[in-house]
Amino acid sequence: MLERVSDPVEIRIADDALKRVDACHVFLLDRIAAGVDIYGTTTGFGPLVVFSGRRDAADQCNNVVGHLSAGQGEDLPPHVVRATVLTRLWSLARGHSGISPGVLPALVAMLGTQFAPAVPRVGSVGASGDLIPLAYVARALRGENSAYLSGIRMPAGDALRSAGLTPLVLDGRDALALVNGTSLTAAAAGLAVMSVRRSHLVAMMLTALLADVLGSDPGFLADELLDAFGHSQARAAAGRMRQFLDGTAPTGTRPLQEPYSIRCTPQLLGAVGTSIEHVEHVVVDDLNGISDNPMFFPEKGAVVHGGNFFGQPVAFAADLLSVSTVQVGNLAERQLDLLVDPHRNGGLNPMLATKPGEQHGVQGVQLAATAIVAAMRRAAVPASMQSLPTNLHNQDVVPFGTQAALNALDLAGSLRLLHGSLAVALRQAAHIGGRRPTSPACAAILDRLIDLVPAIDPDRPLDADVRSAADLLDTIADECTDLGYQR
Template structure:
């Protein structure tokens, strides 16, 4: 699928995925992830009808203004100042003023993947041809992606309507050569990056500042990344459940297809099928208990909620991604200017509030399984705290005792973050923005929950592999199906068997990084669901 891209600022031997075409087609979450996480470049569509639509929108807006029409944010003030007329002598200067006074973001800066996702989302929205922007603006947004000229975007400062104004002002500022960007591995002034590329910073035409900033691109870009990571975590939670079943000498019969056909939620059926596939070939003889505890037996029911939620979340995220979500909209065919509220991010806010709850439940599930594994009252004959120490040194070794405590802390913090952000609407901007979505805060919360849950998954993976090895040591007849054996080998390459106590921080960090990147699962589950 990959192809060589002839970009002058890439190494000769660097290969990137196939370019993502923007314009005249719907983008998928996977397209955004390919750009943000896998190095894909973007290419503007070459369909003449699409390009003509972009040009007609910008041309109509020019004619409409020349005829003396009043257009919000073009020859009026912004927000509550929409009643203020801007004289024609200042119309050209107005877009730059908008980008400048919104330069008040705070908090940590978005990482490179998040910035790329944001720019891709904004570019795709403007490419619908309903924003009145020139083709050159789309080309420059594509340049930000393809040359990795990445604005430093503070995460805090958006209420999610009227769009992600403050964080998107940093994208707009980069285009006009202001503020700092990351470029070729260093921070520099945006103007210097354009000069290095042989270009001059763009001068924004009327409405282009508003078109760049008045939309849902930040929350939508972050939602695409959150969706991908949550999908990976659901699959990983199923795999860890299967391995924990082996380690606890549990029952594969809990995942029989008949059970899940009898309660036909599609997601829990998928989760159970994943676990069945991982346990295929393991004999189902009642071991220590007729029924395993809920965190094992009911795992498909927990994971299935996330799987089912992700189906409608994909719909809503991709609808937002493939929408014109600024204001006003410019209809190039009907030659109308339509003032509305498409910048409102309610669907993303609700999806992210829901996703963080579903993901935090995965953290809770994995943490409960880990608690069973380390406790010799419940782990069916494994050593206390999963220590691998010899009998002579067992008294001073504590194995995964502290790892379980840390996992519990991360889980508690994830659960704390599930308070819905969307219900905390604030009235802002002189009560013009009096009902807002809080979608960007919800998306940021969701990413934090994902980070914490990936840490829980990393702890669970190390501990469960340790437990399975201990089970094999005590009973060489234990059957470990091939997918789980390969998984154990992969985890073992990151973290060796713990015989004597050692600090596991670096191994946990390495494991968490692999889980977040998705490369770990890509190597380890055969069904590619």
């Protein structure tokens, strides 16, 4: 659903959810009337909790989104922001946030259009939720600041009118309930893990295709070998690659042992599969949890102040995903290097050029791939351990989960480009006399690449071809999932 919401979606909130939200809001109003202090509703924010808040509830809402509108940097992609709104909607609909019932239908209506708030990338430390990014969401829904409509940036009020939406009215607890959760962190991590899972299968697919083009012996995928290794995900990776290589006929001219970038792929990709499985578990827990403060439990008559907005679980998980993603990127870059090297690729022309010297084949593609991998390595430094005290030491330990999740999402995009680069090279190898795959599955993949990417003869710009190949690989991976190649 996180990926689907990049386009307009129809969402229905169940009647019992609306009843829970209404009951929680009534309970909140009763507590306020009884003189109970409630953080952010009757008090100031953060370390200023020891002071009273503004008396007028609507003014208090204005103060929340106003003082938090301090973000910097480029805007987040609209599809990430829309996934964030969906995540926040799901949390608020659980009925423990005290929000006014009318807020939920407004979020549903927004997701039914192409509207997306303009949200700057930098500002959240992932503690007390994604305060600054979500403040921009709230402002845009009120018709303030900027928004995107069908990908075009414009004043938020204009975007609302063009989309047929009504500006959101916030009162009392509403603004803090909208901003006080890790919804951007969870949404970005969710999008990242879905992309990396798809690329994980693409890595198996391209490894199999490379091995078939080179004429490698598939013995490195043997059942008994991986059973002895003892890691279930490595066995699963080898099994999927055997499916792709079913029917292959080795040339018998390759070295007894292939380089690690072929021979050790089930072990490497199996370890990545284990990491993905763990990250998925953490992210699903976060998406289904409630990262709010305070929380209201009308059935127990309780208002509970705590720290569910502390995004440490996803911070650790996203950093693990980033490290795993970079290693898959390392693999793709090394496989590309193997394929362009005439000393290791079975005698194909250097750089897969049709006429070396007059033509340069995928030389530029390899240079760009090297730059991508270097940038990925630099970006893989964990964010989750970079805690810096802030907010008058109210937030004296912070997880930086938002940075970890957005970093993982960036790296997932870079990995797609590395796979697109390797795919373009495999297609070019077929043009200059490389072996046609003998496995039917690998041959079918190569044929689709050939249909999409023209041969490099003569040299031409290849940036768009790399991106197109990456898109095609995603499509094939989704089809393979439906066919049973993926668990």
